[in-house]
Each structure stands twice: as C-alpha cells, then as structure tokens.
Amino acid sequence: MSVEALASYLRAQATEFLRALRLHRESGAGAGPNGGPPGQGTGDDGPVDPARALRRAARRLSGTLHTYQPLLDADWAEGMRPELAWLSGTLAQEHAYAARLERLLQALHRLSGSSAVPARRQPAAVSAGPSALSAPASSSGLPDRANLTVGAAKAGALLDRRLTLARTRAHSAALQALGSSRFHAVADKVALLASEVPLRRPEGTAADLRPLARAAEGRLRDAVAALPLVTAGHPYNAEALIHGLSPEPAPHPQDAPWHQVRLLLRLHRYAREVLAGEDGPDGEDTHLLTAGEALDRHRDASEAAAAAAQAARTPRIAPATAYALGVLHADQRHEVEAARYAFRHDWRRGSVREGTANPA
Amino acid sequence: MSVEALASYLRAQATEFLRALRLHRESGAGAGPNGGPPGQGTGDDGPVDPARALRRAARRLSGTLHTYQPLLDADWAEGMRPELAWLSGTLAQEHAYAARLERLLQALHRLSGSSAVPARRQPAAVSAGPSALSAPASSSGLPDRANLTVGAAKAGALLDRRLTLARTRAHSAALQALGSSRFHAVADKVALLASEVPLRRPEGTAADLRPLARAAEGRLRDAVAALPLVTAGHPYNAEALIHGLSPEPAPHPQDAPWHQVRLLLRLHRYAREVLAGEDGPDGEDTHLLTAGEALDRHRDASEAAAAAAQAARTPRIAPATAYALGVLHADQRHEVEAARYAFRHDWRRGSVREGTANPA
Numbered sequence: 001m002s003v004e005a006l007a008s009y010l011r012a013q014a015t016e017f018l019r020a021l022r023l024h025r026e027s028g029a030g031a032g033p034n035g036g037p038p039g040q041g042t043g044d045d046g047p048v049d050p051a052r053a054l055r056r057a058a059r060r061l062s063g064t065l066h067t068y069q070p071l072l073d074a075d076w077a078e079g080m081r082p083e084l085a086w087l088s089g090t091l092a093q094e095h096a097y098a099a100r101l102e103r104l105l106q107a108l109h110r111l112s113g114s115s116a117v118p119a120r121r122q123p124a125a126v127s128a129g130p131s132a133l134s135a136p137a138s139s140s141g142l143p144d145r146a147n148l149t150v151g152a153a154k155a156g157a158l159l160d161r162r163l164t165l166a167r168t169r170a171h172s173a174a175l176q177a178l179g180s181s182r183f184h185a186v187a188d189k190v191a192l193l194a195s196e197v198p199l200r201r202p203e204g205t206a207a208d209l210r211p212l213a214r215a216a217e218g219r220l221r222d223a224v225a226a227l228p229l230v231t232a233g234h235p236y237n238a239e240a241l242i243h244g245l246s247p248e249p250a251p252h253p254q255d256a257p258w259h260q261v262r263l264l265l266r267l268h269r270y271a272r273e274v275l276a277g278e279d280g281p282d283g284e285d286t287h288l289l290t291a292g293e294a295l296d297r298h299r300d301a302s303e304a305a306a307a308a309a310q311a312a313r314t315p316r317i318a319p320a321t322a323y324a325l326g327v328l329h330a331d332q333r334h335e336v337e338a339a340r341y342a343f344r345h346d347w348r349r350g351s352v353r354e355g356t357a358n359p360a
Numbered sequence: 361m362s363v364e365a366l367a368s369y370l371r372a373q374a375t376e377f378l379r380a381l382r383l384h385r386e387s388g389a390g391a392g393p394n395g396g397p398p399g400q401g402t403g404d405d406g407p408v409d410p411a412r413a414l415r416r417a418a419r420r421l422s423g424t425l426h427t428y429q430p431l432l433d434a435d436w437a438e439g440m441r442p443e444l445a446w447l448s449g450t451l452a453q454e455h456a457y458a459a460r461l462e463r464l465l466q467a468l469h470r471l472s473g474s475s476a477v478p479a480r481r482q483p484a485a486v487s488a489g490p491s492a493l494s495a496p497a498s499s500s501g502l503p504d505r506a507n508l509t510v511g512a513a514k515a516g517a518l519l520d521r522r523l524t525l526a527r528t529r530a531h532s533a534a535l536q537a538l539g540s541s542r543f544h545a546v547a548d549k550v551a552l553l554a555s556e557v558p559l560r561r562p563e564g565t566a567a568d569l570r571p572l573a574r575a576a577e578g579r580l581r582d583a584v585a586a587l588p589l590v591t592a593g594h595p596y597n598a599e600a601l602i603h604g605l606s607p608e609p610a611p612h613p614q615d616a617p618w619h620q621v622r623l624l625l626r627l628h629r630y631a632r633e634v635l636a637g638e639d640g641p642d643g644e645d646t647h648l649l650t651a652g653e654a655l656d657r658h659r660d661a662s663e664a665a666a667a668a669a670q671a672a673r674t675p676r677i678a679p680a681t682a683y684a685l686g687v688l689h690a691d692q693r694h695e696v697e698a699a700r701y702a703f704r705h706d707w708r709r710g711s712v713r714e715g716t717a718n719p720a
Contacts, residue, residue, distance in 0.1 A: 110598070110602060111601060111602070111603075111604045111605040111606075112603075112605045112606055148605070149605055149606070151605065235595030235596065235698070236595065236596075236695075236697065236698030236701060238691075238694070238698075241687070241691055241694075242470060242471070243472075243473040244471040244687050244691070245468065245472045245508070245509055245511065245512040245684055245687055246471075246472055246473040246509070312679065312680075312683045316679075318679070319672065319676075319678070319679055319682035320672075320682070321679070322679035322680070322682040322683040322686065323682040323683065323685060323686040324605055324686060325683060325686065326682065326683040326685065326687040326688075327601075327687070327690045328686075329683075329686070329690075330686070330689075330690030330691055330694070331598075331601060331604070331690055334596065334601075334694055335596075337596070338595070338596030341595060341596060
C-alpha cells in the first residue's frame with residue numbers, strides 16, 4: 001500500500017471539507033447567531049448538515065495526519081493538526097449541548113413513565129439536529145410536561161435553562177471561530193491540501209502505510225486490554241455509580257480510560273479508511289463502528305450524568321428538583337455501565353469473528 | 361407419600377416453635393423493649409436467634425396448612441392459618457426495618473466510594489441481627505461518616521432517624537404481640553399440634569400428598585410464566601426505574617407479580633420439605649433456595665427504594681440531602697432490576713437442569 005492511497009484520502013477529505021464550507025456559506029446561516037434560516041436537521045434522508053460534514057472532515061484530516069505523520073512533511077503536519085483539532089472541537093460543542101439536553105429530557109420522561117416524547121426529540125433528529133450553522137432552537141419545542149412530577153418538571157426546566165445557555169454560548173463561539181483569521185488560515189491550508197499533499201517522499205514510492213496503521217491498531221488494543229472488561233462483562237456490577245455521591249467534584253476518573261479508547265478506536269477506524277481506499281468498508285469496519293457507538297453512548301451518558309450533578313449544585317433549588325436530578329444522575333451512570341457492557345460484547349464478538357488472539 | 365409425613369412435619373415444626381418460644385422466655389428479653397440483654401446476632405456459627413426461629417416455624421406451619429389443607433381438619437386449619445400469618449408478620453417487621461436501614465447505609469457508603477463499612481454492618485450480621493427479643497441497637501453503631509459528602513451524610517442520618525423510629529415501634533408491637541392473649545391462644549394450639557395433628561383422615565391411610573404439592577408447584581410455575589422474563593433477561597433493560605419519578609406515590613406496581621412469585625416459591629419449597637421428610641433437601645431445593653434469595657433481594661431493594669423516596673418527601677430537607685436520596689432510590693431500583701435478572705438466570709438454570717419443559 002503506497003503513499004498514493006494516503007494522498008488520495010487526504011485530498012478527498014480536504015475536498016469534502018471545502019464543499020461543506022461552501023454549503024455553509026451559501027446557506028447564509030453564518031451571518032449571525034439569529035440571522036440564518038432554521039436549517040434544522042432533516043434526518044437520515046435529507047442533505048447532510050454542513051457543520052456536521054465540516055466536523056467530520058476535520059476529524060478525519062486531523063486523525064490521518066496523526067497516524068501517518070512520518071510519511072508527511074513534518075512541519076506542515078505538526079502545524080496543521082492542532083488547528084484542525086481546535087476547529088472540530090469548537091464546532092462540536094453546540095451539538096454536544098443540544099444532544100445532552102435532549103438525552104436528559106428524554107430520560108426524565110422515561111423515568112416518569114411517560115412514553116409521549118414528541119417526534120422531534122427523537123435521537124435521529126438530534127444527530128442531524130441544529131448546529132453552529134443555525135440559530136439555537138427555542139425552548140418552545142420542549143416535550144409536554146403534563147406527565148411529569150413537579151420535581152421532574154422543575155429539573156427539566158433547570159437543565160433546559162442551563163444547557164440552552166451553554167449551547168447559545170457555544171453557537172456564538174462557533175460563529176466567531178468560523179469568521180476568525182485563524183479559521184481562514186486553516187481553510188487556506190485545506191484548500192492547498194485538496195490539490196497537493198505535502199508528502200515527505202514523492203507519491204508512488206515504496207513507503208508502506210501498513211506498519212503505521214498496525215501501530216494505531218496496537219495502541220487501541222493495548223488501551224482496550226487495560227480496561228476492566230471482566231467487571232464490565234458482569235451485568236449489574238454497580239461499578240459506574242461507585243462514586244455517584246463521592247465528595248470529588250471532578251468528572252468520574254474511572255471514565256477516562258474508556259474515553260481514551262473511544263479516541264483510539266476512531267483513529268484506528270480512520271487509519272483503516274485510508275487503507276481501504278476505494279474498496280470501501282468491510283465486516284470489521286461494521287464491528288468497529290458498533291463498538292465505537294457504544295463508546296459514544298458511554299461518553300454522552302457520562303457527560304449527561306455530570307450535567308445533572310452540576311445542576312443539582314444550583315443554589316436554592318427545591319428539594320424535589322434536587323431529588324429528580326439525583327435519580328437522573330444515577331440513571332445516566334447506569335447508562336454508562338450499560339454502554340461498557342455493550343462495548344465489551346461488541347469488541348469481543350469482533351475479536352472472535354476475526355479470529356484474532358485477543359478475546360478480552 | 362401418606363399423610364403420616366404431613367403429620368410428622370407439622371409436629372416437628374410445632375416442636376421447633378415451642379422450643380424457640382422457651383428460649384425467648386429464658387433469655388428474659390421479653391421483659392420490655394429495653395430490658396433484655398443485647399442479644400445481638402452472632403453470625404452463622406452461633407445459636408439461632410429465637411425470634412427468627414419462631415418466625416421460621418410459624419411461616420412453615422402456616423404454609424403447610426395452606427398447601428395441605430384438604431387433608432387437615434377444615435375448621436381447625438382455617439382458624440389457625442391467619443393467626444400464624446399475623447404472628448410471623450408482626451415478628452418480621454422489626455428485623456425488616458433494621459435490615460432496610462443497613463442496606464441503605466451500606467449503599468450510601470458504596471455510592472460515596474467508601475469501602476470502609478464496619479464489620480458489624482455486613483449482611484451476615486444483619487440476617488441474624490437484633491430482633492424482637494433484644495433492644496434496638498442505638499445509632500452509635502453507625503458507620504463512620506467521614507468519607508461521605510454532606511448530602512450522603514444527611515441522607516444517612518435522616519434514614520437512620522426514620523427507620524430506627526419505625527423499628528422501635530415494631531419492636532414494641534412485637535413485644536406487645538408476644539404478651540397478648542391472642543398470642544397465648546396460638547401458642548396453646550401449637551402445643552396441642554406438637555402432640556396431635558388434627559387430620560381429616562386418620563394417619564396411615566392412603567391419602568396422597570403429591571397432588572397437593574404438585575398443585576402448589578403449578579401455581580408457582582403459572583405465576584413465573586406470567587413474569588416479564590424475556591425483558592428481565594436483557595441486562596440494563598432500564599425497566600425497574602421506569603416509574604422512578606412517576607407522580608404515583610404508591611410502591612411500584614410492576615414489583616407486585618415478583619413479590620407474589622416469592623411467596624409462591626416459598627410455599628412450593630415448604631411443600632417439598634414435607635415430602636422430603638428425612639431424605640433432606642436435594643439439588644432442586646438448592647436451586648429453589650438460590651432463586652428465592654434473588655426474590656428476597658428483589659423485595660428488600662424494592663422496599664429500600666421506597667424508603668428513600670419517602671424520606672425525600674420530608675419537609676424542609678436540604679437539596680443536597682434530597683439529591684443523595686434520589687441517587688439512592690435509583691441505585692436500589694437498579695438492584696431490583698439486577699435481582700430480576702439473577703432470578704431469571706437461576707430459574708432457567710434450575711428448569712434446564714431438571715429437564716422440565718419450562719425454560720422461561
């Protein structure tokens with residue numbers, strides 16, 4: 001596998017990045033936080049949300065620069081990577097707050113025994129939901145609170161206020177980032193990349209991508225091997241909530257190795273995309289995708305649990321509100337535990353199917 | 361299997377009842393709520409707690425009268441059963457409150473990431489713990505609260521106050537019951553039973569116990585078949601917490617069929633004890649015991665979750681206290697879900713091993 005495949009992948013992602021940026025500018029949503037058309041996500045059938053496509057390409061460029069850096073111009077790659085990471089991180093915030101609120105409000109409804117969650121609050125709508133390119137949705141779209149207890153309704157309203165505020169700030173930050181000279185410098189570099197990839201050796205030479213891809217896979221496997229997968233494989237091990245009432249205000253330190261595996265799994269997946277080239281994804285990619293989705297749920301539930309705990313520290317809230325937030329926190333920590341169980345299942349199934357010697 | 365086995369079992373349980381009663385009187389603990397010696401549980405090695413032995417015999421007598429009633433004098437059995445149920449119910453309350461407090465305080469420590477739960481708060485000590493025959497332990501034996509957050513410590517203190525009060529009342533009620541003429545009438549009847557069992561047909565005749573034992577097993581199997589075991593077999597199904605924030609203040613109605621199965625399983629187990637006679641328990645009895653223990657945990661966690669929810673309705677508690685109680689409630693509801701998963705596993709394993717056609 002020559003560096004030609006690497007150059008081709010980078011050019012394709014750069015082109016994708018520029019296409020998403022053009023779509024964003026044409027939509028006019030970048031005019032200001034409240035200036036654009038609604039631009040709501042249209043589900044899986046409609047066109048891809050431009051901000052999402054931008055994040056997607058930025059993540060792939062950044063990950064590929066990381067894994068295959070020895071084959072690329074060192075100064076260029078080292079200068080480019082943090083800028084792409086900054087961009088995808090900044091663009092991801094608004095969506096993350098929206099999805100977190102969504103998840104918490106849905107959980108409050110589930111915990112209230114209410115199945116009447118409006119359609120636009122379904123996860124599918126969230127994943128393609130409002131983004132940095134559209135104005136934040138107003139609270140008027142909140143689910144009906146008729147079936148909630150006073151505590152659950154107040155907890156929902158408190159979370160809505162807090163996360164909508166955070167989302168609005170993230171929206172402004174994203175718009176500011178997209179208008180900054182820092183962003184224009186990144187965009188210029190990506191435009192150059194779309195036509196010419198600064199390789200360390202000329203295209204067509206014998207340098208092999210596979211050892212670097214294998215190194216990325218090795219980093220993933222090492223990190224997975226260090227996870228407490230035996231515990232995670234026992235249902236109801238009650239591990240995720242162990243520090244649920246700990247005096248430690250920081251996010252659960254036990255989550256960090258899982259978050260790290262999530263990032264390494266993504267890098268491994270992107271590394272494989274480069275190798276696959278025009279062959280497209282195979283069975284293992286499907287398994288990696290499923291395992292990665294479990295780790296996404298792990299991250300989302302972990303952050304939602306933290307958001308509930310933080311909201312409970314709001315001064316002068318009613319005891320009923322605090323109680324509902326406590327139930328919600330514990331519920332999300334159990335989702336964390338469930339995601340670990342699911343990851344262990346997916347990972348093991350993938351390993352067994354491949355016949356590798358790592359049935360962790 | 362003739363009625364002789366039934367008569368022999370009833371005489372043995374009646375004798376056990378009288379022995380436990382004599383031990384209780386000799387211990388002098390019946391003098392008053394605070395008059396007796398500590399009489400703390402001594403674990404599995406020491407002598408059996410007399411109140412526990414009394415409850416145990418009363419439950420077996422009551423259950424056997426129920427299952428094998430057609431073979432017994434109808435008027436006598438119908439008059440005796442509710443009195444035995446009253447007695448075992450009254451005697452069980454104090455222990456139940458003590459065990460519930462124990463469970464909740466241990467959970468608070470676990471949720472605070474503290475492993476330093478004092479030895480006398482271990483489950484083994486609870487099961488043979490203070491009973492109606494001893495004065496309630498004072499709060500001085502509570503685990504160290506140094507590792508708890510303010511909320512967890514306050515929640516623990518609130519639960520301690522509430523459940524210790526309930527336990528003290530149950531203690532008084534049990535002592536009052538043991539001194540009542542109603543109790544003396546039951547004890548007199550049991551004394552008669554120890555020498556002569558009022559059978560409908562004379563001992564040694566051909567009446568068979570097996571159809572009645574099979575009927576008890578059939579009632580159990582029907583009730584188990586009606587349980588949502590498919591859902592319970594999926595780990596992290598999030599079913600038990602579905603009404604965790606429901607406006608409905610009553611205990612979770614979804615728990616009732618499981619509680620019913622717990623009682624039917626106990627009746628089935630006692631019915632088998634009568635048949636086993638001197639053969640003693642076999643492999644299936646072990647399986648029934650394990651499955652029954654899962655249902656005991658289900659009941660205990662269900663009631664502990666309700667106690668946390670009720671405590672959270674105390675007026676003027678701090679938000680941090682309410683938050684900790686919310687986390688605790690959700691934690692215990694997940695224990696409910698875990699117990700269902702364990703029961704389904706134990707039950708299925710037992711069914712498969714026996715080769716019966718009920719792999720529910």
